[in-house]
Amino acid sequence: MQSGFLAELAIGIAMMLVVEGLIYAGFPGAIKRLAEQAIKMPDNTLRNFGIVAMAIGILIIWLIKR
Numbered sequence: 001m002q003s004g005f006l007a008e009l010a011i012g013i014a015m016m017l018v019v020e021g022l023i024y025a026g027f028p029g030a031i032k033r034l035a036e037q038a039i040k041m042p043d044n045t046l047r048n049f050g051i052v053a054m055a056i057g058i059l060i061i062w063l064i065k066r
């Protein structure tokens with residue numbers, strides 16, 4: 001792997017942490033309610049949401065990089 005790739009990966013992880021931090025800091029009550037609801041959701045629903053979120057992320061990266 002090239003160091004450029006690792007730098008972009010680190011930037012991507014850092015940006016994810018920034019966005020997640022903003023959500024937790026801005027809406028702590030909503031996050032707690034969402035966590036309670038997530039416990040009640042079937043595993044397949046959460047898995048499908050994760051797959052869709054990954055696909056959207058890959059699509060966004062592809063659109064930016066092309």
